[in-house]
Amino acid sequence: MRALRSPAPLAGLLLVTGFVALALLGPVLWGQSAARIDDAAILQGHSPSHPFGTDNLGRDLLARVLVATRLSLLLAALSTAISLIVGVPLGVLPSLLPPRGARAAAGVINALVAFPGLLLAMFTAIVAGLGARGAVLGMGLAGAPMLARLTQTLAASVANSDYVSAARVLGVSRRRIALRHVLPNIAEPLLLNVTLILGGSLLGLAGLSFLGLGVQPPDYDWGRLLLEGLNRVYVDPEAALGPAVAIGLAAAGFNLLGEGLAKAASRTASVVRDAAAGEALEQVASQGVLSVRGLSVAFPGGAVPVREVCLDVAPGEIVGIVGESGSGKSLTALAIAGLVPHPGRVTGGVSLCGQDLSALSPRELRRLRGTSLAMMFQDPMTTLNPAMRVGAQLAEVSTTHHGLSRKDALTRAVDRLRRVSIARPRERARQHPHAFSGGMRQRAVIAMGLMGTPRLVIADEPTTALDVTVQRQILCLLREVTDETGAATLFISHDIAVVGELCHRVVVMYAGRVVEELPVEDLVSGAAHPYTRALVASLPDMDTDRSLPLATIPGRQPSPTEDGPGCAFAARCDLATERCAAGRPPLVRYGPERRVACWEAP
Amino acid sequence: MIIKNLSVRFGGFTAVDDVTLEIPAGGIVGLVGESGSGKSTLARAVTGLVPYTGEIVGADPRRIQMVFQDPYASLDPRMTVGASVAEGLRVPRAARRAEVERLLSLVSLPASLAGRYPRELSGGQRQRVAVARALGARPDLLIADEITSALDVSVQGAVLNLIRSLREELRLSMLFISHNLAVVRYVSDTVAVMHRGALVETGPTEQLVASPTADYTRSLLAAVPRLRPTAP
Ligand SMILES: Nc1ncnc2c1ncn2[C@@H]1O[C@H](COP(=O)(O)OP(=O)(O)OP(=O)(O)O)[C@@H](O)[C@H]1O
Ligand code: SF4
Ligand SMILES: [Mg+2]
Numbered sequence: 001m002r003a004l005r006s007p008a009p010l011a012g013l014l015l016v017t018g019f020v021a022l023a024l025l026g027p028v029l030w031g032q033s034a035a036r037i038d039d040a041a042i043l044q045g046h047s048p049s050h051p052f053g054t055d056n057l058g059r060d061l062l063a064r065v066l067v068a069t070r071l072s073l074l075l076a077a078l079s080t081a082i083s084l085i086v087g088v089p090l091g092v093l094p095s096l097l098p099p100r101g102a103r104a105a106a107g108v109i110n111a112l113v114a115f116p117g118l119l120l121a122m123f124t125a126i127v128a129g130l131g132a133r134g135a136v137l138g139m140g141l142a143g144a145p146m147l148a149r150l151t152q153t154l155a156a157s158v159a160n161s162d163y164v165s166a167a168r169v170l171g172v173s174r175r176r177i178a179l180r181h182v183l184p185n186i187a188e189p190l191l192l193n194v195t196l197i198l199g200g201s202l203l204g205l206a207g208l209s210f211l212g213l214g215v216q217p218p219d220y221d222w223g224r225l226l227l228e229g230l231n232r233v234y235v236d237p238e239a240a241l242g243p244a245v246a247i248g249l250a251a252a253g254f255n256l257l258g259e260g261l262a263k264a265a266s267r268t269a270s271v272v273r274d275a276a277a278g279e280a281l282e283q284v285a286s287q288g289v290l291s292v293r294g295l296s297v298a299f300p301g302g303a304v305p306v307r308e309v310c311l312d313v314a315p316g317e318i319v320g321i322v323g324e325s326g327s328g329k330s331l332t333a334l335a336i337a338g339l340v341p342h343p344g345r346v347t348g349g350v351s352l353c354g355q356d357l358s359a360l361s362p363r364e365l366r367r368l369r370g371t372s373l374a375m376m377f378q379d380p381m382t383t384l385n386p387a388m389r390v391g392a393q394l395a396e397v398s399t400t401h402h403g404l405s406r407k408d409a410l411t412r413a414v415d416r417l418r419r420v421s422i423a424r425p426r427e428r429a430r431q432h433p434h435a436f437s438g439g440m441r442q443r444a445v446i447a448m449g450l451m452g453t454p455r456l457v458i459a460d461e462p463t464t465a466l467d468v469t470v471q472r473q474i475l476c477l478l479r480e481v482t483d484e485t486g487a488a489t490l491f492i493s494h495d496i497a498v499v500g501e502l503c504h505r506v507v508v509m510y511a512g513r514v515v516e517e518l519p520v521e522d523l524v525s526g527a528a529h530p531y532t533r534a535l536v537a538s539l540p541d542m543d544t545d546r547s548l549p550l551a552t553i554p555g556r557q558p559s560p561t562e563d564g565p566g567c568a569f570a571a572r573c574d575l576a577t578e579r580c581a582a583g584r585p586p587l588v589r590y591g592p593e594r595r596v597a598c599w600e601a602p
Numbered sequence: 603m604i605i606k607n608l609s610v611r612f613g614g615f616t617a618v619d620d621v622t623l624e625i626p627a628g629g630i631v632g633l634v635g636e637s638g639s640g641k642s643t644l645a646r647a648v649t650g651l652v653p654y655t656g657e658i659v660g661a662d663p664r665r666i667q668m669v670f671q672d673p674y675a676s677l678d679p680r681m682t683v684g685a686s687v688a689e690g691l692r693v694p695r696a697a698r699r700a701e702v703e704r705l706l707s708l709v710s711l712p713a714s715l716a717g718r719y720p721r722e723l724s725g726g727q728r729q730r731v732a733v734a735r736a737l738g739a740r741p742d743l744l745i746a747d748e749i750t751s752a753l754d755v756s757v758q759g760a761v762l763n764l765i766r767s768l769r770e771e772l773r774l775s776m777l778f779i780s781h782n783l784a785v786v787r788y789v790s791d792t793v794a795v796m797h798r799g800a801l802v803e804t805g806p807t808e809q810l811v812a813s814p815t816a817d818y819t820r821s822l823l824a825a826v827p828r829l830r831p832t833a834p
Contacts, residue, residue, distance in 0.1 A: 166676050166732070501828070
């Protein structure tokens with residue numbers, strides 16, 4: 001419901017609530033004045049007693065608009081209900097029937113969707129007889145195909161999910177799968193769309209009434225009032241204004257609310273950076289390209305997934321960040337790049353080549369990301385645009401940020417693709433990303449980073465989705481690129497074996513904090529922190545004794561909202577003492593490149 | 603149980619090409635290969651989720667169960683743990699509760715978890731629930747498709763230990779699929795290597811790891827990231 005705090009959906013909610021209240025109260029409050037015939041005031045324009053004028057029987061138009069709210073909304077609700085009753089079962093059919101029936105049902109839906117809705121509505125309205133019943137039936141049926149299509153898409157994604165496969169393997173019947181698994185899981189997105197459909201039917205029904213195909217006198221809805229008002233629009237424009245405004249506002253209200261809800265459900269995040277920080281950044285005299293001081297990320301509700309992280313990376317150095325899922329690795333990387341999603345708040349300092357990033361404007365930051373920062377994610381498609389040719393995407397970096405002409409930029413792009421060992425780079429540059437394999441896409445992302453001169457490379461699980469042989473090639477490429485450009489590289493992975501092979505130095509994170517930092521050579525036998533040691537011990541490798549059970553770490557990591565006074569690892573630690581529960585061990589340096597946060601560490 | 607000459611075609615593309623594989627009773631066969639090599643398709647064919655040609659001898663199709671890769675996707679978010687586990691049970695209604703508790707304890711989960719929803723569980727706990735659900739159907743063969751890939755190492759160990767203890771206690775036959783050779787090596791008695799839809803090599807685990815015969819197996823072994831430098 002957080003989405004309702006932003007202005008548009010909030011306005012939608014207010015409008016919808018207002019109109020619903022009006023529908024309930026309108027006829028009670030103004031029913032009499034809307035029906036009062038006044039021979040003395042026929043077809044009047046604006047006056048203090050009749051702000052929107054009167055109709056051909058002298059009835060007050062404002063009162064009639066207010067009273068018509070109930071019928072207008074009611075009809076829209078009825079027609080939406082018809083759309084639902086027809087559309088949802090139709091849409092569920094393809095995932096319910098055996099293959100042949102499913103194809104037939106999908107074909108029917110396709111044909112219906114292709115049929116123009118308004119035509120169907122008008123046709124039905126005429127065949128079913130002029131009047132509210134025909135209009136509602138018509139709009140309801142016209143809306144059904146779209147709903148069926150939506151339901152079909154939603155149901156298909158649920159039907160392809162692993163839990164439905166699991167149920168099928170267990171021998172659960174199709175009908176039961178539809179009732180127990182599919183319907184409950186599509187209900188929520190469907191309901192969100194119902195708001196949008198309500199707005200649509202409201203407009204459609206007003207349209208039908210306006211054409212004379214809907215509500216017939218003596219009944220009246222907004223569309224009917226609009227029709228009557230429009231007949232005299234040149235004489236008294238205000239007579240048409242009332243119903244027009246009512247229709248517009250109500251439809252807008254439903255749409256704003258619906259879109260707001262849908263957006264909240266899809267959790268689209270915008271990028272916000274809190275620039276209040278920076279004071280914690282001590283200007284380090286070291287030659288570190290990247291230095292991070294006291295970096296924290298907090299979310300409303302008390303979650304602090306990253307807590308006072310400090311780290312430095314030297315030119316040409318690869319530093320690995322390891323830690324279990326949820327330890328804050330990715331958020332640390334995003335915070336460094338200024339990409340923490342809304343509503344996260346970043347505090348602390350990040351400096352790149354001596355430049356304080358928190359002092360930069362969003363525009364300068366974007367430019368920096370375009371020129372000096374290369375980012376790789378587990379899914380290369382978060383970086384690549386599926387709709388653009390790979391060459392053009394790479395070239396775009398240089399036309400926007402380096403002032404190169406299109407032709408020069410494209411030449412550079414081909415050259416960089418060749419640099420990352422993509423065979424036939426000229427041809428490949430003309431292809432779209434989908435024509436690339438997973439490994440080639442990651443290469444293309446690296447090539448994109450090489451369009452400028454990267455000072456910092458942030459790679460967040462870039463090889464997790466790749467096969468071991470391809471993973472090896474990408475790791476070699478990363479190493480070469482770091483050596484050549486002298487960039488500082490942060491390599492994030494939950495796979496300690498990979499980090500052990502690639503990195504110079506390892507930073508171990510637990511529950512949002514750095515708990516240990518050590519040279520990679522010491523990872524296997526020289527780790528000081530009990531958590532690091534347990535992580536290493538629990539990893540099976542090609543020499544693990546198969547007759548013994550694997551070491552495990554019982555318990556679980558505290559969530560980002562929990563922060564006790566003691567060591568976060570205490571509940572899972574074999575060495576824990578009373579002191580560990582009472583106070584948090586500070587991260588202390590005890591040698592070059594070595595830091596640890598543990599009371600019992602040597 | 604023997605998978606005989608099993609093939610799966612999608613249109614003109616052959617995803618699984620004439621695979622013959624024996625899974626001895628009470629044994630764990632590990633299946634390794636790169637993504638797209640057809641491992642999961644083979645698993646889905648054996649469980650009857652995709653149509654295939656060929657034969658599966660010595661197993662009742664209804665007694666083949668599968669545990670999926672992603673424990674976050676394989677449990678219905680709107681069903682309690684107990685309801686999920688009960689889904690495959692073929693016991694009288696009255697005995698369900700007790701059976702769910704028995705299954706949960708088999709995978710070392712407290713019975714109190716039955717009333718919880720998947721979102722309240724950690725990844726490792728969810729994967730154990732998925733295993734318990736599969737065990738509820740009293741399978742002759744359990745197919746585990748990348749069941750530790752979505753888990754942290756700290757949790758992976760516990761799930762691997764569970765797999766091994768289930769084998770000892772229930773004498774369960776298992777097809778254990780993973781791209782991670784170190785993991786497959788740890789749990790399997792026999793390892794089969796798959797490449798482009800076909801099996802390139804099958805052999806007892808230690809032998810296959812120590813002296814692979816196929817070139818492809820050798821390149822796979824060479825690419826495994828190693829934390830500890832290989833023993834001299
Ligand atoms: N947008 C957000 N709003 C609230 N909490 C978030 C948000 N993004 C991440 N978190 C929380 O922050 C914590 C750390 O997340 P992060 O993605 O950094 O973990 P990670 O170490 O990268 O884990 P993984 O290995 O699974 O990628 C998690 O508990 C997560 O739930
Ligand atoms: S401080 Fe105490 S609880 Fe924390 S890791 Fe060290 S010994 Fe364990
Ligand atoms: Mg991450």
